[in-house]
Amino acid sequence: MCDRVDRALAWARAALADVPGVEPLDAPVLLAHLLGVDRAALHAHPERPLTPEQAVRFRQMIAGRGRGVPVAYLTGRRAFFDREFVVSPAVLIPRPETEHLIEAALEWARGRAGLRIADVGTGSGAIAVTLAAHLPDAAVWAIDASEDALAVARHNAARAGVAARITWFRGDLLSPLLANASQVDLIAANLPYIPSADLDDLAVARFEPRAALDGGPDGLDLIRRLLAQAPRVLAPGGLALLEIQSGQGKRVAELAGAAFEGAEVRVLADYAGHDRVVWISTRVLHVASDYD
Numbered sequence: 001m002c003d004r005v006d007r008a009l010a011w012a013r014a015a016l017a018d019v020p021g022v023e024p025l026d027a028p029v030l031l032a033h034l035l036g037v038d039r040a041a042l043h044a045h046p047e048r049p050l051t052p053e054q055a056v057r058f059r060q061m062i063a064g065r066g067r068g069v070p071v072a073y074l075t076g077r078r079a080f081f082d083r084e085f086v087v088s089p090a091v092l093i094p095r096p097e098t099e100h101l102i103e104a105a106l107e108w109a110r111g112r113a114g115l116r117i118a119d120v121g122t123g124s125g126a127i128a129v130t131l132a133a134h135l136p137d138a139a140v141w142a143i144d145a146s147e148d149a150l151a152v153a154r155h156n157a158a159r160a161g162v163a164a165r166i167t168w169f170r171g172d173l174l175s176p177l178l179a180n181a182s183q184v185d186l187i188a189a190n191l192p193y194i195p196s197a198d199l200d201d202l203a204v205a206r207f208e209p210r211a212a213l214d215g216g217p218d219g220l221d222l223i224r225r226l227l228a229q230a231p232r233v234l235a236p237g238g239l240a241l242l243e244i245q246s247g248q249g250k251r252v253a254e255l256a257g258a259a260f261e262g263a264e265v266r267v268l269a270d271y272a273g274h275d276r277v278v279w280i281s282t283r284v285l286h287v288a289s290d291y292d
C-alpha cells in the first residue's frame, strides 16, 4: 500500500480526506521530507520505492496529521522569512504574520550601526536569529520563560551561524535586562496575545504550548507588563515593535502612548489589512548646548 511514492500518496490522500484543517499538500510535504527530496521529485518519480521502514514512518506521520498534529511538528522544520527553522512542540511554530515585524525592524535598522536588540519571548528564535543574520554588527539579547524553547532557539542560532552575537536569558519579559541595567535600541516582541477564553476553540492550542499563546483575559496581560518595563530598557531614539492580534491595535496603541510619553505610536497592518504590529518610536534625548 505504501510501497512506492504514488501508492503511498494515494493512501494518504484517502486517509486524510475528511480530516478538518488538512491541506492537499500536507501528505506530499511529509513524504518529501521523509525521503529527503523536494516535492517535484515525487511527481517526477512516482514509481520510486519506499523501504519498509519508510512506509511505517510515513504511516505514523499521516496518523499524526490525522489527529491534527501540525505538519511542522511532524517534519521538525518550518520556513520563516528567508531561512528554515527547527521546531519542536516546545515552541510556537513561526507564523508568516511575524514577518511583518521583521520587515519593519529591518527597515528601521537600515543605516543604523551597532544596534542592541532584545527579542522578548524568543520561542524558536525566529525573530532573534533573523535579525542577527540580517544585521551583522548587531548584538541580540533573546529572552524566554521556557528553557526548552531556549534550547531550540540556540540550535537555530547555531544553524544560522549567528550564535556568537546572541545572548540568551531564561526569565520573565525584560527582567533579565533590567537586572543588569542594560539598554537596547530595539525591542521586538511577539508575546502571547490570544484571550484565554478563545484558546479552547482554537485548533492550534491543542498542540502548541499554551504558554506561547495565552495572553490572559483580554489577551494583553503580557503586553501590558512589557510596556510597564520597556521605558527603562529602551534607549532614547529607540524602537519597540509588538506583534498583536487583529483588533488589538487601538488598545495597545493607547497603552503604549501612556507608557512612553511623547513617543510616536503607529499601528501597522498586515497584507490582509488587519492590525499586526504596534510601532513605538521614542524621542531622541535633546542635549542642551550653549547655543540653545
Ligand SMILES: C[S@@+](CC[C@H](N)C(=O)[O-])C[C@H]1O[C@@H](n2cnc3c(N)ncnc32)[C@H](O)[C@@H]1O
Pocket: 091, 092, 093, 094, 095, 098, 120, 121, 122, 123, 124, 125, 126, 127, 143, 144, 145, 146, 149, 171, 172, 173, 190, 191, 192, 193, 211, 212, 213, 222
Ligand atoms: C507567541 S510565542 C513567539 C515565539 C517567537 N518569538 C515567534 O515569533 O515565533 C511567545 C513566546 O513567549 C514566551 N513567553 C511567554 N511568557 C513569557 C514571559 N513572561 N517572559 C518571557 N517569555 C515568555 C513563550 O514561552 C513563547 O516562546
